[in-house]
Amino acid sequence: MNSHLHEPKEELDKRLARFEDSCRQKGLRVTQQRREIFRTVAQSSAHPSAESVFVAVRKKMPNVSLDTVYRTLASLEEMDLLMRVGLSSKARFDGDLRPHCHFVCTRCGEVYDIFPQPGEAPLPLPGGAREMGEVRQVNVQLRGICKKCQATK
Ligand SMILES: [Zn+2]
Ligand SMILES: [Zn+2]
Numbered sequence: 001m002n003s004h005l006h007e008p009k010e011e012l013d014k015r016l017a018r019f020e021d022s023c024r025q026k027g028l029r030v031t032q033q034r035r036e037i038f039r040t041v042a043q044s045s046a047h048p049s050a051e052s053v054f055v056a057v058r059k060k061m062p063n064v065s066l067d068t069v070y071r072t073l074a075s076l077e078e079m080d081l082l083m084r085v086g087l088s089s090k091a092r093f094d095g096d097l098r099p100h101c102h103f104v105c106t107r108c109g110e111v112y113d114i115f116p117q118p119g120e121a122p123l124p125l126p127g128g129a130r131e132m133g134e135v136r137q138v139n140v141q142l143r144g145i146c147k148k149c150q151a152t153k
Contacts, residue, residue: 005046007096015042015081015095022079033057033064037072041082042095047102047111049092080136086111099123099138105146112146 007015019038023030040056041048048056054069073093076082085102086092090109094102099122103112116122123138 005044007043007045012039012043019076019081022081026079033061033068034072034076036061037064037069038076038081038095041073041076041093045096045113047085047092047094047113049090053093083137083139085139085141097137101140101142103142103144103146105149106143107145107149110146110148114142 016035016039019035019042020030023034028034036057037053040053050066050070050073053073054064054066057064057069073082073084077084077093080097081095083094083097084091085094086104087106087109092109092111094111096113099116101114101123103114104110105112123140125135125138129135
């Protein structure tokens with residue numbers, strides 16, 4: 001993983017604290033494995049796939065299985081600790097819950113972050129949204145062909 005794709009330490013610490021709080025609230029043990037899987041997603045801004053999380057975690061924990069990684073990512077998603085983004089055939093995971101959109105390339109499956117520009121309102125919700133219940137996460141996904149794929153035709 002490229003170092004420039006690493007989140008700053010304070011942001012990572014915040015995410016790890018949220019992870020530990022949520023586990024405690026759900027009565028889940030903070031196992032080393034669960035923590036390492038979460039940390040791998042939370043420290044990256046590259047939206048890793050389950051497979052690349054597996055490859056990274058296996059370096060530190062050779063006994064981890066791909067199946068465990070899949071199951072753990074699914075449970076972290078249910079706990080609202082990370083989001084599943086990208087194409088359904090090439091799911092990617094995002095530990096950044098700050099409001100932002102994704103641009104998903106339907107050709108290569110790459111997922112790009114789009115953060116609101118300074119002075120822009122962060123993702124306004126449609127008027128009726130709050131009548132549906134409590135909004136905990138906003139997931140806006142734009143789909144198209146990325147510049148890299150456009151350049152290679
Ligand atoms: Zn592309
Ligand atoms: Zn993102």
